[in-house]
Amino acid sequence: MESTIVKDSVVIKSRDFNAYFGTNHVVKNVNIDIPRNQVVAVMGPSGCGKTTYLRCINRMHELIPGASSRGEMKINDEDIYEMHPIFVRLKIGMVFQRPNPFPNLSIYDNVIAGYKLNGIKLARTERDRIVEHSLTRVALWNEVKDSLNKKGSFLSGGQQQRLCIARAVAMEPEVLLFDEPTSALDPISTSTVEELFHELKTNYTLIIVTHNMQQAARVSDRTAFFYLGELVEYDETKTMFTNPKDNRTQNYITGRFS
Amino acid sequence: MNIGSVNYRIGKSIGFQLATILFAFACVVPLLAILFYIVKAGITKINWHFLVNVPKPVGEIGGGIANALVGSVIIILVASVIAVPIGIMTGIFLSENRKSKLAYWSRLSVDILQGVPSIVIGIIAYFWLVKPLRGFSALSGSVALAIMMLPIVVRSTEETLKLLPDSLKEAAYALGMPFHRVIFKVIVPCGISGILSGVMLSIARITGETAPLLFTAFGNPYLTTNITKPMHSLPLLIFNYATSPYNDWHDLAWGASLILLMWVLLLNIFTKLITRKWKVQL
Numbered sequence: 001m002e003s004t005i006v007k008d009s010v011v012i013k014s015r016d017f018n019a020y021f022g023t024n025h026v027v028k029n030v031n032i033d034i035p036r037n038q039v040v041a042v043m044g045p046s047g048c049g050k051t052t053y054l055r056c057i058n059r060m061h062e063l064i065p066g067a068s069s070r071g072e073m074k075i076n077d078e079d080i081y082e083m084h085p086i087f088v089r090l091k092i093g094m095v096f097q098r099p100n101p102f103p104n105l106s107i108y109d110n111v112i113a114g115y116k117l118n119g120i121k122l123a124r125t126e127r128d129r130i131v132e133h134s135l136t137r138v139a140l141w142n143e144v145k146d147s148l149n150k151k152g153s154f155l156s157g158g159q160q161q162r163l164c165i166a167r168a169v170a171m172e173p174e175v176l177l178f179d180e181p182t183s184a185l186d187p188i189s190t191s192t193v194e195e196l197f198h199e200l201k202t203n204y205t206l207i208i209v210t211h212n213m214q215q216a217a218r219v220s221d222r223t224a225f226f227y228l229g230e231l232v233e234y235d236e237t238k239t240m241f242t243n244p245k246d247n248r249t250q251n252y253i254t255g256r257f258s
Numbered sequence: 259m260n261i262g263s264v265n266y267r268i269g270k271s272i273g274f275q276l277a278t279i280l281f282a283f284a285c286v287v288p289l290l291a292i293l294f295y296i297v298k299a300g301i302t303k304i305n306w307h308f309l310v311n312v313p314k315p316v317g318e319i320g321g322g323i324a325n326a327l328v329g330s331v332i333i334i335l336v337a338s339v340i341a342v343p344i345g346i347m348t349g350i351f352l353s354e355n356r357k358s359k360l361a362y363w364s365r366l367s368v369d370i371l372q373g374v375p376s377i378v379i380g381i382i383a384y385f386w387l388v389k390p391l392r393g394f395s396a397l398s399g400s401v402a403l404a405i406m407m408l409p410i411v412v413r414s415t416e417e418t419l420k421l422l423p424d425s426l427k428e429a430a431y432a433l434g435m436p437f438h439r440v441i442f443k444v445i446v447p448c449g450i451s452g453i454l455s456g457v458m459l460s461i462a463r464i465t466g467e468t469a470p471l472l473f474t475a476f477g478n479p480y481l482t483t484n485i486t487k488p489m490h491s492l493p494l495l496i497f498n499y500a501t502s503p504y505n506d507w508h509d510l511a512w513g514a515s516l517i518l519l520m521w522v523l524l525l526n527i528f529t530k531l532i533t534r535k536w537k538v539q540l
Contacts, residue, residue, distance in 0.1 A: 063431060065357065089434035096432075100425040104447045104538045114433040117443040153539055164429070171433065 011036045011175055011205045012057060017071035019052050019061055027053045028229040029071075034175075034222075039197050039206045041220035041237065043213060045257065049229040050209045054177050057207065058092040059085040075175070090114075093168030093204075094177045098184045099160035101152030101167070108148040110163055111135060114171040134170040138162040138196055158189020165196065169204075176200065178208040182215065194219050213253055217241050225249050293519070300516030303509050312481050313495075316504055323514050325481040326495035329396065332483060333475055333491055334461060336400035341407035342457055348408075349415025349453070350441055356420075365416075372409035379405050380470035388474055396489035399475030403467060407460040414456025418449040423540065451536040458529040462522045468493035492518045 012034040019027035027049040034040050042050045055061040056069050059080065073080045080088050101110045102117075111131045115122055122130070131148070135141040140162045144155070152163055161181060168176055182190040197206055197219045210216050216223050217237060224234040225248075233240060233249045244250045251257060307322060314321035348364065355361045383402035388394055422445060430440040446453065471477075476488040477498060492514050499511035 058432065060428065060432060063428075086434045086436055089432055094432040096425060096428060098425055100423075100429040102426070102429065102444060102448075103540050104444075114435075117430065117433070117439055118435055119439070151539070167429075167433070 009036055010034065011075060012207070013072070013074040013077070015072035015074075017053070017056065017069070017073055019049070019056050019069040020067065021052075021064070022066040026229050027056065027069075030231045032224060032231060032234055034205060034207060036205050037201050037203075038221040039201050039208065039219055041216035041223045042207065042209045042226060043211065043216045043223060044226035044232075045252070046211065048226040050224075050226045051179055053226065054179055054207060054209045057175070057177055058089050058094055060089075060094065090171060091173050092175045092177060093171055093173035095161070095164050095168055095179065095181050097180045099157055099164050101155075101160050101163050103151065103153045105152060106149045107144050107152050107155070107163060110152040111166050111170050113167055130170050134166040135163075137169050137200065138166045139192065139199075140166060156189070158185050158192060161185060161189065161193060162196070165193070165200075169200070173204065175205045175207065178206065180209055180211060183211070190215075225252065227252070296512065296516050296519055300512040300514075303513030304516060308510075308513055313479055313510065316507075319506065321506075321510065323492070323495055323510060323517070325478060326490040326492045326514060327517070328481060328483065329475070329478070329489040330465070330491040330493075332485060333396050333400050333403065333471070333489060334465065336397065336485060337403035337407060337464060338457070338461060340400060341404035341411055341460070344404075345408050345411025345457075345460075346415050346446075346453060348412045350419065350445075352412065352416040353419035354441075368409045368412045371405065372413075375469075376402075376406060376467055377469040377472075380473055383470060384473045391486075393486075394474060394476035394488040396475050396485040396487065399471045399489070399491070400485070402470035402474050403464040406464050406467060406470065410460035410463060411456050414459070415449075415453050418452030418456070419445055421452075422448055426540075448538045448540070451533045451538070454536065455529045455533045458525055458532065462525040462529070465522055465525070466493050466518055468497050472497075492521075 010033045012032070014030050014032045017027060017030045017032075018025065030053060042054060044050045052061060056073060057080070061067050061069060062085075069081075075088070075091060101107075102113055105113060105116075108131055109116055111134050112122070112127055114120075115127075115130075132141060132145075135144065140159060143159060144163075147154070152160065155163060161184075165176075165181075182193050185193065194215065197208065200206060201221075208216075208219065220237045222235065223237045223240045225232045225240070225246075227248050233244060233246045235245070240249065241253060244253060307320065309322055309327065310324050311320070311322035312325045313323070348368070352361050352365055379402050383398050383405070387398035387401055391398070426444060426448060427440055430444040435443070471491055471494050475491055475494065477494045478488045478490045482489055496511045496514050496518065499507040499514070502508070
């Protein structure tokens, strides 16, 4: 298996990466190496550029009018900004803050939406396999296996979010990006989703933006702390929370500002 | 405070409420009056014979409106074939590019187009199509009606799509979908009820238009399906017959008015049903 050979190699690499909204400089000179099959949490106060940085990784940032970026962003040593955005997004899946299943599609079709809506033809058995496998991966299969033909919006918020993760997982990406994936969920759904992260990192590299420090501490192997658009500190989560090197990190994790 | 002044204000409040109820009712009266009068005058004229025959020459009893009925259907179908794709595409463009210069100007043009009197659109179609082609034709009438349909289709498409949350589009883009698939597989299906209701309303709107057809489709006493030749339509028939001196032609006009009215009513009811049935729950 490739993933065992290069287990510790870097998947995503940014060098001097900057992002802008118009003239507003929101991500400043970020250098980061994200290792394969790890969970990396990106935390920081509101408006620190963490979500913008995440959206630059799969080139969703540029969809906003006036948005631009500069610097180096690589996946497996290939420049993301020289690839076609469609290939980038097939390799790097994304889950959003609010669950957003396609309201016009059934649960089944939502899972294979990436194939179905892209016009990729699959044999019936193959589709069934992908749907069952993806829903099992996100611990949703048992809850929905009898209502696969119901609309995705019929599920509860937490189930919808897991459906959205299944939809991203179904495309077999290398990296999964999560933009505050639990901030719209209740505590029980939140812990279900958090458990998934441990499960998912055996196959994927996870980057999770969160404004919740406890969540970062619970789920991640490494943590990046953003403040005012800068990457202040990036380290093993344990080290970061027990022995931060930067004063600002220290102040943030001790709750002196948020 | 003195009781008298409070009672006076309570009385004023009740009076105001009654006035709003009264005026709301007053809005219903004209429609009911029109319905009542046209049904009363037209219902006895409508039978199978009336629907499947063409008009007879003056002096002969009977005759129907088959030519106008078929003509109206054809002219409106052709107008829809022209206006609906253009209108929906423009609506998509406007909702996707809210701030671009082109969007500003095309939105402005569409709004102004909506206010252009229908007779003026008829004249334009006359100069653009009837004169160069040297003859009245159903096609030129359809083009005139298509121009009238456009603003309604464009604006209802734009407004519908603007209401869809951005998260829907992001979900589609994040799965690696190209722009055209995001639009046609996600955005349009989610807004289909609003788009269709706009199309239906625009059809209802042009069904009764007479002015743009006067010097384009022109009218034709015979049944024809050739869109390059003059063709009759219901509003033209009503206009011609109602202004004629013959009593049995007046009767035909009443019958045709009732058909036209029912057509528009059914379209409106159908639109409501579609909107309810096909609405995608977000």
